Amino acid sequence: MKAETLISWLLRIGVGVSAALAVIGMIVIVFHHPTNVIGHRMTNVREVLDSIRAGHGQGIAMLGLLLLIATPVMRVAVSIGIFVRERDFTFVLITTTVLLLLLLSFVLGAAGG
Numbered sequence: 105m106k107a108e109t110l111i112s113w114l115l116r117i118g119v120g121v122s123a124a125l126a127v128i129g130m131i132v133i134v135f136h137h138p139t140n141v142i143g144h145r146m147t148n149v150r151e152v153l154d155s156i157r158a159g160h161g162q163g164i165a166m167l168g169l170l171l172l173i174a175t176p177v178m179r180v181a182v183s184i185g186i187f188v189r190e191r192d193f194t195f196v197l198i199t200t201t202v203l204l205l206l207l208l209s210f211v212l213g214a215a216g217g
Contacts, residue, residue: 107186111179118175122168129165136161148214177206 136159146152146166155163180203187195 107183107190110186111182114179114182115175118171118178122172122175125168125171126165127168129161129163129168132159132161132164134161177203180206 144162146155146163149170152163152166152170156167157163180199184196184199184203187193187199
């Protein structure tokens with residue numbers, strides 16, 4: 105499969121699934137918790153998963169948003185693999201640096217939140 109096609113499918117699937125989860129979460133909120141639309145603040149992935157296990161629509165919608173955030177990060181990670189396969193080590197280094205900066209920003213953001 106061509107690199108462009110692989111990345112295109114990754115982005116399409118990531119955005120599609122995240123949108124579907126957000127819509128499903130909103131539907132669950134409206135039908136199961138119509139008086140408590142806002143809910144509580146979820147600050148980490150464990151709280152999101154606990155919310156989903158409890159049947160809260162907010163957790164499902166939040167999972168959709170997390171997947172939407174993760175989709176471009178996965179695109180960068182897949183690009184590293186593509187550049188390794190093509191033996192383009194300059195772009196491997198650049199793309200790996202971008203991925204590390206993205207991950208660092210998530211870690212620092214979580215530490216500050």
